[in-house]
Amino acid sequence: MDTEKSLYEKVGGQAAIEQIVDDFYNHVLADDTVNKFFANTDMKKQRRHQTAFISYALGGPQYTGRSMEKAHAGLNLQPEHFDAIAKHLGEAMTAYGISQDDINTALDRVASLKDAVLYK
Numbered sequence: 001m002d003t004e005k006s007l008y009e010k011v012g013g014q015a016a017i018e019q020i021v022d023d024f025y026n027h028v029l030a031d032d033t034v035n036k037f038f039a040n041t042d043m044k045k046q047r048r049h050q051t052a053f054i055s056y057a058l059g060g061p062q063y064t065g066r067s068m069e070k071a072h073a074g075l076n077l078q079p080e081h082f083d084a085i086a087k088h089l090g091e092a093m094t095a096y097g098i099s100q101d102d103i104n105t106a107l108d109r110v111a112s113l114k115d116a117v118l119y120k
């Protein structure tokens with residue numbers, strides 16, 4: 001748990017998340033593999049999604065809304081969608097100057113939610 005907390009703090013806390021979210025968001029919306037899922041999602045929700053996703057990856061403040069299963073119900077997300085989102089997260093973190101080691105830690109965390117998110 002200490003390691004998780006320090007990753008969030010290490011990369012700059014809330015301010016880092018906001019910048020990474022902006023970059024991540026632009027990439028997700030430009031990617032035809034995944035942007036269709038957000039076509040009917042309102043902007044506020046989308047923003048919450050990106051922030052929750054990245055906060056979780058960094059071990060920051062936890063999202064307390066609907067369960068991952070419920071949040072993705074009806075989307076029937078497939079591995080390629082998950083991988084595309086993970087790739088954009090990695091790239092946004094690289095652009096922000098986060099080390100590859102820390103990025104791998106973040107991607108491992110995110111991968112642990114795969115079962116909760118896919119095929120719902």
Ligand code: HEM
Nearest residue numbers: 034037038041045048049052053056071081082085110113
């Ligand atoms: C670890 C992985 C993920 C996490 C932590 C996560 C987190 C969340 C959260 C917290 C919400 C609810 C947002 C809200 O209602 O305010 C949500 C909804 C959503 N997620 Fe994810 N997500 C993940 C993976 C994905 C993937 C791979 C996709 C595919 C492109 C995706 C697409 C969506 C969409 C479209 C919604 C909105 C559904 C709606 O409009 O009700 N998510 N996600």
